[in-house]
Amino acid sequence: MSIQNIFTQLSISAVQAQARRNGRNKDRFFPWLTVAPAMAIILSLMLYPLIYNLLVSFKYLTLINFRRGGRFIGLSNYIDLFRDSSFYNSLGVSFVYVVLTVTLQLVLALIIALFVYRDRPWLRKVTTLGLLLPRMMTPVSAALVWRFMLNYETGIINYLLSLLNIPRLSFLTDPFLAILSLTVIGVWQHIGFDFLLLVTGLMAMPNEILEAAQVDGANWWERLRYVILPVLKPVMVVVILFGVINSFQVFDIVYMTTGGGPAGATQVLGIYLYRKLFLASQFGPSAAISVVLLFISLLISVSLIRVLRREEL
Amino acid sequence: MRIRGQGVSWKEVAIHGGILTFLLITVFPIFWMLISSIKPPGIVFATPPVWIFKPTLENYIQALGYGPRGWGTGMSHFFWNSLVIATVVTVSNLIIGALAGYGMARYKVGGETLPLAFLLGKMLPPTVLILPFFLIIKKLGLGDSQLGLVLAYTALNLPFCVWMARGFFLDLPREIEEAAMIDGCSRLQSLIRVVAPLALPGLIAIGILVYVFCWNEFMFAMILTSLKARTLPVAASLFITDEAILWGPMTATGVIIMSVPILLTLVAQRYIIAGLSAGALKG
CATH class of the missing domain: 1.20.5 (Single alpha-helices involved in coiled-coils or other helix-helix interfaces)
Incomplete structure (x- = not known):
């Protein structure tokens, strides 16, 4: 070479x-x-x-000392927050709202899903579309039409009640009715999402196990209790946790219908934060609330992620 | 059990009737808003409700700014803001999100940790970002600007985009891409010419959901804008306060705003359903 x-x-x-x-x-x-x-x-x-x-959240920060970056004051924003009775009120309101909406929408969505998932494809498609419309609809528009319908004097719902000889109800200004009205609106908004996930889960369930249970003589209730619900459990947990995440961050509907009133009866945490942010002249307290909210939502998200990982959905 | 071909079973009638009634109640608010918006202003809030009337566009004309109490040029300006912000955020998020999702699906960039970080970000409630955003936007001098809202919405949507895109790319077989590269495509070429078209349905689903989010968003828009960059939902919310007088134009405004997401849902429900369920059930 x-x-x-x-x-x-x-x-x-x-x-x-x-x-x-x-x-x-x-x-x-x-x-x-x-x-x-x-x-x-x-x-x-x-x-x-x-x-x-x-x-x-550790600072005394106002619009005036904003340019200079504010002044550190240690934990006092947090101490003030945990001494504020309206913070506990909001925590309670948010808790009640989350529990009510998440439970109601899960139960309703599950019932409808069980009726339509197998033998009634037409009904399933129509239901999916119909229930999803409120979720996609602009919340401001939704709040507007609900206010219109729930209006004490001229709303159609009070009119319908009057046909049944039921006296007018002040849906948005009675403390007890206001939180219930918000619950109905919240369920109305989110039920489609729950329904979609549950139907997807049910349709993924192998038909054989249901048929096997039928052959073994299981009745309707036994099939639901011992076959369907156990198979569906992971999806239901996902539905619940997403529901909690969604309901926990509710703001626009409340802001536009009751504004947190009457007397704080519907002041969820989002509204509380907003009030603090714009009514108070300093930002530290709102920052402290945000940190607490972040902490709570991290707890929820981490548990959701753990479920998703474990179940390999 | 259903008896096929021998008339209708009562059980089926009951089930269909029950569920369809529930559906009618669910969509009634949407229907009621539509009906009210085309009533002559005088009877919009009449009790008992007037069911038979001559439809009119008067409320719309007033809402759009040509009547005595109209919004002037405001409405079209706010409409334009909503349109620009939603479009810019959707396009940029799709590009950035698809690229990152692709990298994480194909090359396992960041291993298990990075996707998890995006998943966590996706579940973060926007509320916790409102105060820092308010302060940072103020500091940057971006208060009441379209750019300020674009930045905020990008941050709020990107984790969702990345996470979803990663899921869709994980479902595409790797071999297709390798074949393209053997045929002489570069990585970027194979991504644009081969992978992207295959992932298109998924990308459309993500895009629609992001668009609707931006179109509907209220809290950030209210806090970060005042007049120049105000979006439609904020404008409508300010309109809502004078309750007694303006129900007619208000329902018209509500219809105008919701028409975009509702029409998108009706036209592209397949994508929305795919996007919503994939976004929730893929862990």
Whole structure:
């Protein structure tokens, strides 16, 4: 083999090695390039605001000392928050609202889903579409029409009640009725989502196990209790946790219908935060509320993620 | 049990009747708003309700700003704001989110941790971000600007986009892409020419949900804008306060705002259903 040949050979393999290295470098960098923009946005527009919020919660910060960055005052924003009786009121209102809406919408959605999932495809499709419309509808429009319908003097619901000889009800200004009205609106908004997930779960259930139970002589109730519900349990847990996340962050409907009233009876945590943010002249207390809200919602999300992981849905 | 071909069973009638009644009650508020919006202003809130009337567009004309109490040029301006913000956020989120979702699905970037971080972000209630956003936007001098809302909505939607896109890309077989690369496509080319078209239904589903979110969003829009960048829902919410007089134009406004998401739902329900269920049940 001539010297020249050896050189050619060497240079070829050098070029190949270079190409391979390039390829490997590309392999290493390209994947990170794909996620870089998303990570940059999440770090700067989500993580940074959350950290900034945590800092503000330890500060005395007003519109006046805003430019200079405020003054550290330790835990006193938190101490004030935990001494504020309206904070506990809001915690309670949110809790009641979440429990009522999540339970009601789960039960109703499950009943409807059980009726339509197997033998009635037409009814299933119509139901899915009909129940999803309120969820997609702009909440401000929804609040507007509900206020219109629940109006004490001229609302159609009080008119319908009057046909049944029931006296007018002040749906949005009676403390007890107001939270119930909001519950109905909340269920109305979110039932479609629950229904969709439950129907998807039911349709994924193998037909054989139901048929086997039928052959074994299980009646309707036994099939539901011992076959369907156990199979559906993971989906139901997901439905419940998503329901909790959704209901926990309710704001627009409440703001637009009762505004948190009467006398704080419907002041959910979102409204409480908003009030603090705009009625008080300083930002520290609102930041402290946000931190508490973040903590609660992290607890809910982490348990949801654990369910999703475990069940491999 | 159902008796096929021998008339109708009473059980079926009862089930259909019950569920259809429930559905009618569910969609009644939407129907009632539509009906009220085309009533002559004088009878909009008449009790007992007037069922037979001559439909009129008077409420719309007033809501759109040509009548005596109209909104002037406001309405079209707010409409434009809503449109621009929702479109920009949807397009940019789709590009950024699809790219990141692809990277995490194909190359396992960030292993298990990074996808989990996005999933956590997706479940974060927007409420906890409102105060820091209010302060940061103020600091940046972006108060009452379209850009401020675009930034906020991008942050709120991106985790959802990334997570969903990753799910859709995980479902695509890797071999298709490898075949494209053997045929001489670069990575980016194979992504754009081969993978993206296959993932298109999924991307459309994500896009519609993001668009509707931006269109419907109220809290951030109310707090981060005042007049120049105000969106439709905020404008309508300010309209709602004078309860006694303006029910007619108000219902018309409500119909105008909700028409976009409702029409999208009717036209693209397949995508919305796929998007909603995939977004919730893929862990």
